[in-house]
Amino acid sequence: MQLVTNDHVSKPSSARRLKKIGQYAFLIVLMLIVVSPFLLGFWTSFLPTSQISKGALWGKLSLANYWAAFTTTPILRYLFNSIVIASLTTVAQVVFCSMSAYAFVFLKFKGRKFLFYAFLATMMLPFEAEVIPNFMTVKSMGLLNHFAVMVVPFMATAFGTFMxxxxxxxxxxxxxxxxxxxxxxxxxxxxxxxxxxxxxxIVTLAAYSFLTSWNQYLWPMLTTFSDNFRPVQDGLRQLQSSETFNNWGMIQASACIVVIPTLIVLFIGQHYFKAGLNEGSVK
Amino acid sequence: MKQHRIIGLLGLLLVFVLIVSGCAIGHASATATAPREKIVFWHEMTGPAADQLKKFATQFNASQKKYQIVPEFEGTYNEAVQKILQTHGTSASPAIFQSMDVSTSELYHAKVATPMQHFIDKDHYNMNQIAAVPRAFYSQGGKQISMPFNTSQPVLYYNTSLLKRLGIKAPAKDPSYSDITAVAKQIQAKSKGKVNGMTVEEYGWLFEQFMANSNEHMANNENGRQGVPTAVNFDQPGAKKAMQWIQTNVKNKDIINFGSGSTAETNEMAAFLAGKLGIFMQSSADIGNLTSGMKDKLGICYFPHADGQKANGVSIGGASLWIGNDKSKSVQQGAWEFAKFLVNAKNQAIWEKITGYMAINKQAAKEPILKNLFAKQPMVAVPGEQLARTKPNTANSGIFMEDVVQERTLTQTAMQQVYNNGNIGKALKTATDSMNAAIKNNNKASGLTK
Amino acid sequence: MLQRLPKQVDNSLPSLNLAAKYKLTDSGYAIVFLGPTLMLLVAFVFYPMLKTLYMSFFLTNDFGKTTAFVGLSNYVSLITSSSYLSSLGATLVFVLAVSILTVVLGVALAVTANQELKGIRLFRTLFSATMGVSVSVAAIFWLFAFNPSVGVFAQLSQALHLPVVNWLTDPKSAMVAIIISTVWMNLGFTFLIIFGALQSVPKSLYEAADIVGISKLTQLFKVTIPMISGTLFFVMIVTLIEAFKSFGLIDMMTEGGPDNATNLLVYRIYQDAFINGNFAQGSTESILLTIIIAIFTLIQFKFLGKRVHY
Structure with missing residues (x-):
């Protein structure tokens, strides 16, 4: 809706100003809804836990929680694991999906149509419903508790091929x-x-597969058993559940350590993502 | 134009990757050591207990050059059982693992571990130094199947200083349900609703304890001690009475509900430490957390019993140590050395002081660490006293049954229904039926019964 | 561009030569190009589906090995179990609420951000921010917000002397809490898609509407929404399918409780298979979940088929 551009010049300026204030007020309300969980998280990550557990939302601000997260938890190792896993998955997906997509477009071979429909059909099968036999497969392949277990099953997707x-x-x-x-x-x-x-x-697919891999939660939870391979999502779960003291400050700091890099990448690449996303979907 | 942006973005990502990997690798190389036999140790301890286990591992590693213990936290007790079973025989499986009390039967039948008795005999290890109750708990047919480790009693905690400030008399050492209700009501009233009276976590383990303390067998064949259980019954008078007590208190707002799971545990502890909660019921393993985090004086009394009934006593909780049978002889030997290290008198004394789990090594009581502790904080001795006055019988010695994890999920759900004002009889009946169906299936599937 | 590429030496009889070569090598190339993907899909998508189906007709032991054949009895006991049916019901409520709320809020954000105002780009960026939030981070933020003693909601209601809602321990409000968190997580992505669609609506339509004197609100419903209805439907169905697969937030915030109120289908599979160790029951639930999701995916394909030609 173009609410402003068509303003009539004849309108008194006070009414226009009022309208503008209304527009901004609405924008700010919506923005607060979206960002308040972030703000709360960021803010409390600087507060001492003793204050937070009293229910207070003020106190001496410091980087102590971040220091604690970096030095007493394997949060950096988790980040590193996630980056390795997501990068490998992304490269593999781009290579294999582009190759199979090429076959469907430029190669003429027997059973092409059938295979294409078979590919499409796999998009109906949720991975979540296949974790049981997949767990057994990777177990028999000896991949449990290794980077490979979080990469190999996701090296090619029907969705990527289709896209x-x-x-x-x-x-x-x-x-x-x-x-x-x-x-x-x-x-x-x-x-x-x-x-x-x-x-x-291709870059859109890469971004998509990176994000999907980064956000994996259930599968790594089932297949990794040590901090050397645990990706960041499950690492955070681990940190959260191993804190009996409700060390909220440190937990919030860990969450922020994980979210800040992705937010920066998102903000910088926003225009690019937008173009890619709309290309990937329907207009 | 667009390409530049992409390149910039990728460059930024690359820089980030390099920084993080630099840090992570720095971390890794710091811990790398000369070639030793790697002994992966899975545990489910959190908070101070987890820190102490890490310390034990470091001390053990420093004490010798052959083995390297690598502790890994594997989440809740419930999660760990399946992880142990499902990784068995793969390179991902642990050499030594901690598994909870009620998983004993399942792990025993699954034959994933070398019986502890094997190492005890080979090493002529003196098992008499280990307390009799936990020793019996983890034995079958006179043989030790696993090594008792962290051993707790369910107790009731209250904030002594808070009660004093509000002018309320502390509950009796061996309280009945209504004794506790009375105190909770006063807390609620005298603090003008600022402090919640009490909470009881929705937790299957506590449900088991209510039944044990009422001298009721949850599973037939005397809780599986006289044969493989073929049915359970949660819907018994003692269990009902306990649920009735809780429901009435929830309705009267004398119980605040923190829910279930690890979140509930941390929340109730946080509220208690912040002086916003007067009473709660939990494992004695919380003592460590409570004494180190609390400015107020802590009070501890026995697990409450039904009015007009004698307490039958509660069973021990906690977990034992198992040595996987899918690892090389030398790895198993290293695991055994570490197990011995964990249960020696000195370490058990430290363990009790730090965590609140009772020392299972009889010699630990003679250690100065514990002597000083009991002298300074007599209430810490209460769980041990509760255990000492309990006469062991099949109702209060835990449940020797497969699929207890499922039992805990089901009783927990039943408790959730009760807390949310559901019909008690119906909730318990539903849970009983579901569990019996599961038992029937599982016994059939694993060939325990026909 | 092609000039720079190496030329084949013999170009004397191109049509004949190539035609012969083409047919001969295409199938060979197909094996190379398609092989890896095909193998992966067979190993990790087709085979597991059949294996899941197979396992759903058996009982399984501690190690997940099939032991006794029981026919359809796993299905019968599941469909007649009140607890499974309530999970199914809860899942339906959850996915509907999540997809509708996500789209409504997404439209509100997109329409508001589609104004020409000073600093609007900052708002647009912030509106898309939740796209950068992964599930465990969202869970931690919201766990804190819903915490009964230190959480913001609890403190607000205390300050206003309202009864404190036990967000995560009361069955009804736990569902609401999970819905709120999920919708919040979805917002960034939804906003970007809908906003993109809005920008492609021709401005002339609004100008015309202005001239005729149609109010802004009427324009929203008579011009904007019909013009982007395709995108809205797409977003809705994608959100719906994703909502069926929800797991992480539930695992961290409620563990399926209280009273199974948030024990949605995927969480149930996890719990039955990987906590209770009943792989057969997990498999049976997986098959039912697959059927449900397949139906919605078919709807999505049908819609895509209209827009994307084969």
Whole structure:
């Protein structure tokens, strides 16, 4: 809604000002709803726990909680684990999904249609409903309690294939024809033309798979048993449940340590994300 | 333009990755040591107990050069049982693990551990130094299946200073339900509602204790001590009386409900420490937390019993140490050395002082650490006194049954219904039926009965 | 661009040569290009589904091995169990509430942020902030807010002399608390999608509406929402499916309680399989969950199919 741009000049300026105040007031109310949990978290992360447990929301501000989180908990190790897991997953997904998407768009082979529908069908099957046999599979593969257990099952997805396929379909037919005439084989066409041509979708998929991997909670909880491999989501759960004292200050600081980097990346990359997201969905 | 932004973003991410990995690797290399046999130790301790276990591990590692104990926290007791069973035989499984009292039967039948008796015999270890009640609890057919470790009693805590300030008489040492209600009511009234009278966590373990203290068997075959249990019954007069007591108090707002699970435990403790809660019922293992975090004077008395009835006594709670049978001989040997280290007199004395779990090594009482503690804080001795006056029988020696985890979930749910004003008989009946169906299935599945 | 690429030496008979080569190598290439993904999907999606189905007809022992065949009896006992049915009911309430509230709030945020005001970009950025929040962080923030003794809500009601709500221990309010937290987590993503859609609505439509004298509120319902209805439906169904899979917030905030009020389907699977050790029952519940989610995914496909051509 373009509430302001069409303002009539004839309106008295006081009414306009009133309207503007109203608009800002509404914006601020909505903003408070969205950010107050953050504010509360950030604020209390600087307060001494003794104050918080009295129910007070003021006191001497300090970085003590952050210091405690960094020195007495493996929070950095958790972050490191998550970054390793999410990066490996992302790279693998981009490679495998783009390859399979390429096959569906540019290769003619028997059973293509059938396979494509089979791929689509997997999108109906929630991973959450398959954890039991998957747990047994990774157990028999000897992957339990290792980075691989959180990467291998997610190295390729039907969703990623589908998304990149949609993007590869946009590549002009003439380009492929020209490449055929030039004598490019499929590897060359895939590597030199398809990937650069669809880079926006590929980066979107990368961002998406990174975030999805970063947010994994149930699977790592079932398959990791040591702080050396535990990703940050389960690390936080671990910290929260092992604190019998309700050390709220430290817990909030740990949560902030985890959320601040993602917020910074999000804010800087916001315009980019927006473009990518809308491309990925429907307009 | 767009590409620049992407590159900038990736660059930022890279810098972040480098910083974090630098720190994390720095951490890792600091703990790396010369080649030793790695002994992974799974535990479910939190707070000061977890810190103390880490200290024990460090001390043990420093005391010798052959083994490296690596303690790992594995969440709640309930979570850990399945983790132990499901990782058995893989490289992820622990060499030595702590598992709760009521999982004993399940782990025993699953044959995941080398019986402790094996090491005791080989080493001619003197088991007589270990207290008789916990020793019996973790034995079957006269053989030690696991090593008793953290052993607790459920007790009732109150804030002595708060009661004094409000001019309320402290409850009797062996209180009845209505004794406790009276105190809770006064707290509520005299503090003008500023302090909550009491709380009882929605927790299956406490439910078991209500039944034990009323001399009722939860499972048939005398709680599984005379044979594999084939049915349970939660819907018995003693259990009902306890639930009735709680429900009435919830209705009268003398009980504040903190819910269930680890969050509930931390919340009730936080409220108690902050002087916002007068009385609560919990494991004696909380003593360590309470004495170190409380400015007020702590009071402890026995687990309450029904009015006009003698207390039958409550069972011990806690956990024991098991040595996995899927690791090499030398790893198992290292695990055994660590187990011995944990239960020696000095360490048990430290353990009791720090945590509130009762020392299971009889010699621990002679250690100056404990002597001083009891002299300074006589109430800390109350759990031990409660245990000492209990005459062991099959109702108060724990439940030797598979799937007790499920029993705890179900009784916890029943308690939640009771707290939220549900029909007590119905809640207990539903839980009984669900548990009996589960027992039937599980006994069939694991071939314990036909 | 193509000029720079290496040229094949022999181009004398391109059409014949290529056609022959094309047919011959395509299937080979397909194996290479599709092979890894196919193998992964077979191992971690197709096979587990069949295995889950298989296990749901058996009883399992402590180690998850199938022991006794019981036919459909796992299904029968599940569907007749009042506790499972109440979980199912709770899940339905949860997903509906979450998806509707998410979309309504998402529209409110997007419409408000779609004004030309000074500093509006700051608001837009802040509105999308929850996208950067992972589940455990959200759980910790909200656990603190709902805490009965130090939480903000408890303190507010105390200050205003209102009865303190036991947010996470009363079955009804625990559900509300979980819904609030989930909706909050969803908001950033939803806002971005809806906002993107709003920006593509032609401005001329509003100008025309202004000239005719249609009020802003009427414009919202007669112009804006119909123009972005496709996106709204998309967001709604995606949120719905994701809500069915909720796990992390429940695990950290209520552990499925109190009185199973927040024991939603996925949490139940976890609890039955990985806490109670009953893998057969977990498998049976998994199959039922799959059926439910498959139905909604089909609806989503049908909708996507209209917009995305094969």
């Amino acid at each position: 990149l396929r949609q993007s590869f379909l946009q590549i002009p037919k003439e380009l492929k024809e020209a490449a055929d005439i030039e004598g490019l084989n499929h590897w060359q066409f895939y590597y030199r033309i398809t990937l650069p041509y669809s880079r926006i979708s």
